[in-house]
Amino acid sequence: MESRFTETHQKLSEDGHESECDKIVKLLDLMIDGEASTEEQSYFNTHIEECVPCFESHQKQKLLKGLVSGHLKRVIVPESLALSIKARIQETV
Amino acid sequence: MSEQTGKQLSKEEKDARFEAELLPVLDPLYNFAYRLTLDEDDANDLVQETYLKAYRFFDYFEQGTNAKAWLFRILKNSFINEFRKKSKQPAKVDYSEVEGYYNSDDVEGEGGVASTTDMRTESVQDLIGDEVASALNALPVDFRTVIILCDLEGFTYEEMAKILDIPIGTVRSRLHRARNSLKEKLEKYAKSMGYNS
CATH class of the missing domain: 1.10.10.10 (Winged helix-like DNA-binding domain superfamily/Winged helix DNA-binding domain)
Structure with a gap:
């Protein structure tokens, strides 16, 4: 079960290349969340220009974030809530 | 602990400041509560409780700091302490x-x-x-x-x-x-x- 939670990332033939892709996988979240440093960003962008699997992983990760931010419906706050909060606060000494 | 002195606000002033600074967070806070509890009534209770706690500790809240993060933190802690036990099973997808x-x-x-x-x-x-x-x-x-x-x-x-x-x-x-x-x-x-x- 646990292994299914880890990224199924495509293995590349060259060992050196593989570890570079591993680094990229670790940067995916930082990139899509705008938390990567300038160095991390340029390292990442240079790599995905020439690595199709990592490019695709990045696209997928952005899509996933977009599904939550763009498609999850917000619930409507009941109108009575703000009023009852104000009322209870006024009662509080 | 150290005293939180400073200017003493009247209740009206305090309430007005509280509402102006913290009530704008109501919508995201309620949505967060709903996503945690998966129940509208529980979300309602949790948000009310959060605001009442925030009011009690409002003297410790520094004006202009991150009100949203502060309220989310209070809500999250209230959820852990009181609501988690009775929170319902997540809905299954059909x-x-x-x-x-x-x-x-x-x-x-x-x-x-x-x-x-x-x-x-x-x-x-x-x-x-x-x-x-x-x-x-x-x-x-x-x-x-x-x-x-x-x-x-x-x-x-x-x-x-x-x-x-x-x-x-x-x-x-x-x-x-x-x-x-x-x-x-x-x-x-x-x-x-x-x-x-």
Whole structure:
């Protein structure tokens, strides 16, 4: 079960290349969340220009974030809530 | 502890400041409460309790600091302390129901290909939203929380660390695992709908 939670990332033939892709996988979240440093960003962008699997992983990760931010419906706050909060606060000494 | 002196505000002044600074967060706070409890009444109670606590500790709140993060933190702690025990089971996804709707005669319609395409576009938007919600609700609450804070509310890792009282490294690893888990659930759905990623 646990292994299914880890990224199924495509293995590349060259060992050196593989570890570079591993680094990229670790940067995916930082990139899509705008938390990567300038160095991390340029390292990442240079790599995905020439690595199709990592490019695709990045696209997928952005899509996933977009599904939550763009498609999850917000619930409507009941109108009575703000009023009852104000009322209870006024009662509080 | 040290005294929180300073200017003594009248109750009216304090209430006005409280409302001006903290009530604008009501909408995101209620949505967060709803995503945690998955129940409108519980969300309502949790938000009220959060505001009452915030009012009690309002003297410790520094004006102009991050009111949203402060309230989210109070709410999250209240949830852990009181609501978690009685929070309900997450809703299960009924794929067959969704498929049934998708394949129904209504969608095929009388208007031929063009209207079918339009209806599909609109209903696909709804379906995606519902599906994301179901997949998210099926995640453990800790995973759900980081995804809501990050992707829906746009908190930074640092703010999330403060809200959740965990190190930034834990925020990162939890978010990563949460997203893998969400991805897995959504991919299953995509396959059941005949899409291959």
